[in-house]
Amino acid sequence: MKRKTIKNLLLVLVLTTLTIALSACSGDKAGENSDSSSITIGIPQDVEDSLDPHKAVAAGTEEVFFNIYEGLVKPDSDGNLVPAVASDYAISEDGITYTFTLREGIKFHDGNPVTVDDIKYSLDRCADTSNGDPLVSAFSNIDSVNIVDDKTVEVVLKEADTEFLFYLTNAIIPASNEDPAKNAIGTGPYMFVSHTMQESFVMKKFDDYWGTPANIDNITLKVCANADSIAMDLNGGSINMFARVPTEQAAQLKDNFEVQEGTMNLVQALYINNEVEPFNDPRVRQALCYALDRQNVMDMVADGKGTPVGSSMYPAFGKYYMEELNDLYTTNYDKAKELLAEAGYPDGFSFTMTVPSNYTQHVSTAQVLAEQFKNIGVDAQINLVEWDTWLSDVYTDRNFETTVVGVDASSMTGRAMLERFVSTAPNNFINYNNPEYDEVFAKALAETDDAKKTEYYKECERILAEDAANVYIQDLACLVAIDKKYAGYEFYPLYVQDYSKLYLVEEQ
Numbered sequence: 001m002k003r004k005t006i007k008n009l010l011l012v013l014v015l016t017t018l019t020i021a022l023s024a025c026s027g028d029k030a031g032e033n034s035d036s037s038s039i040t041i042g043i044p045q046d047v048e049d050s051l052d053p054h055k056a057v058a059a060g061t062e063e064v065f066f067n068i069y070e071g072l073v074k075p076d077s078d079g080n081l082v083p084a085v086a087s088d089y090a091i092s093e094d095g096i097t098y099t100f101t102l103r104e105g106i107k108f109h110d111g112n113p114v115t116v117d118d119i120k121y122s123l124d125r126c127a128d129t130s131n132g133d134p135l136v137s138a139f140s141n142i143d144s145v146n147i148v149d150d151k152t153v154e155v156v157l158k159e160a161d162t163e164f165l166f167y168l169t170n171a172i173i174p175a176s177n178e179d180p181a182k183n184a185i186g187t188g189p190y191m192f193v194s195h196t197m198q199e200s201f202v203m204k205k206f207d208d209y210w211g212t213p214a215n216i217d218n219i220t221l222k223v224c225a226n227a228d229s230i231a232m233d234l235n236g237g238s239i240n241m242f243a244r245v246p247t248e249q250a251a252q253l254k255d256n257f258e259v260q261e262g263t264m265n266l267v268q269a270l271y272i273n274n275e276v277e278p279f280n281d282p283r284v285r286q287a288l289c290y291a292l293d294r295q296n297v298m299d300m301v302a303d304g305k306g307t308p309v310g311s312s313m314y315p316a317f318g319k320y321y322m323e324e325l326n327d328l329y330t331t332n333y334d335k336a337k338e339l340l341a342e343a344g345y346p347d348g349f350s351f352t353m354t355v356p357s358n359y360t361q362h363v364s365t366a367q368v369l370a371e372q373f374k375n376i377g378v379d380a381q382i383n384l385v386e387w388d389t390w391l392s393d394v395y396t397d398r399n400f401e402t403t404v405v406g407v408d409a410s411s412m413t414g415r416a417m418l419e420r421f422v423s424t425a426p427n428n429f430i431n432y433n434n435p436e437y438d439e440v441f442a443k444a445l446a447e448t449d450d451a452k453k454t455e456y457y458k459e460c461e462r463i464l465a466e467d468a469a470n471v472y473i474q475d476l477a478c479l480v481a482i483d484k485k486y487a488g489y490e491f492y493p494l495y496v497q498d499y500s501k502l503y504l505v506e507e508q
Helices: 059-065 116-127 137-141 164-169 227-236 282-291 294-302 315-320 323-327 333-342 360-376 387-396 414-421 435-446 450-466
Strands: 038-043 073-075 081-083 086-091 097-102 142-149 152-157 190-196 200-205 218-223 257-263 267-272 350-356 379-385 402-408 470-475 477-483
Touching (some): 081 164, 097 164, 116 142, 137 142, 227 477, 267 360, 282 333, 282 360, 282 470, 294 360, 294 470, 315 414, 333 360, 350 360, 350 387, 360 379, 360 402, 387 402
Parallel strands (some): 038 218, 350 379
Antiparallel strands (some): 073 081, 086 097, 097 152, 190 200, 257 477, 267 402
16 A cells, blocks of 8 residues: 655635625624633524534535534645544555544544444445435445444545545544434534524534644634624624625724635636526627626725636636636627627626625625626626525525525535536536536546546636636635634635634733
């Protein structure tokens, strides 16, 4: 066997980062909390009803679960995969067999030791196809999960997969947990305490954590229902921190807040239902691309901050990101009108953008797009909905025309970002259907040479861009506001929040 070290893994996202709210953050002011080792963090969407990490679909839920659950390996803030539940691993020369060594003394939050049976249970659960598709698509490639001894688990694949290790960040959970949807038990630095729907999600430090312990004892995540009141909530003291603060509200913060800038690590786009008229005609989709002015969107939404993207990949993915696709469609109203006329819409048409109302950046982007599309005679109406409605109507039922959201990936692979556009993919919420794309993507999955696999993924990106599967806009700027009495916040090259590194300044 040869040892594999994974470095500089950069990533994406699956789905979508959104939610809704109807009122401002509630509860006592953070400064009045009697526990000095605590922090109250505002979140724009509630964690999903289910606490089952294998079934979470919203990025806002997954970023919270990052603190509770761990896989055999986990990403660090540089994008490297590091051992977690497994203390060590090896991959066979043929890339078929993965051997993992269980970390000595590691415990679940309920105090029970993690066993090889728990590892096998978790992997088998993700690969289960009894209800159709596996919970994790890449796990359909698992031939068997074998317990070698009380410290060793062997995963045997049907075919070599150079990206498979990235999917082993999926949570290891106890086989004894009869209801993971309501009882969150993981191995992470924080453990679940309580969840009050549309109000708060509470965690506390796990004292028996195997790794570097968390610095802050208690974390309360408060659902900030009114996206326009974030600055007021921060300045008023009801929350100490908020990630992804809109630019205009960041400017309203008092001097006791620090605003750190990074990127959201997602692809914001006007995502289009390719099955509904008139968007089943690629010329109509291309016309919208020619009507787009990305720089104007970034100027209006975030004072020019953000990074243009021209397909379904963002810059942190490094080798996969194709900057040249940003210029495939430069703003050209005449060309857009010409395409509309060819498609049978010389006088334009009307359509609806369904947007989750709690994400100010997406709502603002939709407003700018609506103005830009007027330049080619297209009337775009905005339908603001709650997150639950968006998830059911748009993502699950695919009952929509277009939507403005950000899409990320749950693992650090080209597959995770691009598989959603395969015609048969269960999460292909835009109903994209292109046999050429399916064929190239299948070649990427089968390829074991990394350079060739990368080229196939790039070809997939090119097809999406040329076919105008969506109107690709940007990787949004990420402004994180945090009270200066706290420090330690770190950006990751993926859509997560690592609360364990936060600390009270006066305690250091």
